[in-house]
Amino acid sequence: MEIGKRIRIERIMSRDSGNTVIVPLDHGVSMGPIEGIVDLRKTINEVAEGGANAVVVHKGIVAEGHRGYGKDVGLILHLSASTMLSPDPDEKVLVATVEEAIKLGADAVSVHINIGSNTEAEQLMKLGRISRDCREWGVPLLAMMYPRGNGINQFDEKTVSLAVRVGAELGADIIKTNFTGSVESFRRVVEGCPAPVVVAGGPKMNSTEEILKMIDMAMDAGARGVAIGRNVFQAENPRRMTEAISIIVHENRGWREAIKHLQG
Template sequence: MEIGKRIRLERIINRDSGNTVIVPLDHGVSMGPIEGIIDLRKTINAVAEGGANAVVVHKGVVAFGHRGYGKDVGLILHLSASTMLSPDPNEKVLVASVEEAIKHGADAVSVHINVGSKTEAEQLMKLGKISRDCREWGMPLLAMMYPRGEGINQFDEKAVALAVRVGVELGADIIKTNFTGSVESFRKVVEGSPVPVVVAGGERMDSAEDILRMVEMAMDAGARGVAIGRNVFQAENPTLMTKAISLIVHENGTWKEALEVLRG
């Protein structure tokens, strides 16, 4: 691996555990100014204090979330976009470049790819281009790889494994994907990837216990961390939720121990 990538990856992966807790905060493009991301600086402060290794944001709000003080947190610049008003929300377009990410001081970039969507071909071409640019500039690439499209079960083990492997084959350094529901099925997904796999948080869950159970199962299956957005930044206490998740990811804690952290 190029030295530039190695140095940047060290900023978003915990050196002791080799794992990472990423909090995506890029939802403003797709969903608007929803609860939890209206004041980005406040939210980033909260998750940083909770032990998050990195956050994901779009280029236009980097300045509004940059702190310059307190506990450091890695910056991942998201390059993909679509809105909930689009006729096809599964279509993702590029709205930033690797060069822009470098100018913004990013430690990595991320792209969102929907395997099986109507625009799969175009999205894969974009992934290939960004992967090439990342290699050129020594920039780590987080690929958010999801099986999504008509008639596709986005939590199916084989579909998720395929999406993950596509990301690997096209040059991603870290893969974010859906949890398949069990340790056994997700282990098969992870076994098919020679690069770290992190589990997505998905839709907002009603129960903190459900979130923490999922994180523990994913880690037991061999995941190298999480990339959880709404279930962290819309939690009653984002700092404590981040701490609870970090206990599982970095210290091999159980969901029950993490629940105690969450309760303060």
């Protein structure tokens, strides 16, 4: 790996554990000012103090994440977008470039790719182009790889395995994807992907215990961390929730210890 890319990856992945806690906060484009991201500066402060390694934001929000004090947090600039009002929300377009990310001080960039969607071909072309630019400039690439489309089960082991493998094959440095429901199945997903895999949080879950158990299983399967948005920024206490997740991801203490921390 090129030295520039290695240096930047160290800003978003822990040197101690080799894992990462990423909090995506890019939902304002797709969903508007939903609960938890109305005051982004407040939310970023909370998750940074809770130990998040990085946040994901769009280019117009970068200033909200700049912190000249306290615990630092890595910056991942999201390059993809679509809105909930689109005729095809699975279609993702590029709204920023790697060069813009560098100018804005980002440590990495991310793209969202839906494998199996009606616009899969165009999205793969964009992934290849961004991967090339990231290699040129030494910028890490987080690829959010999801199997999505008509009749596709986005949690199926085979389809998730295909999605993550595509991301790695096309040059992503870190892959975010869905949990497949069990340690055994997700372990096979991880084993089939040459790049580090982090698990997505998905829709807001019914309970804190549910999300922490899922994270624990994913880490047991070999995941290298999480990229979880709504289940963090819409938690009752985002800072404490980030701390609880970090107990599992960085300290390997399991979901029960994480629950104790939240209740303490």
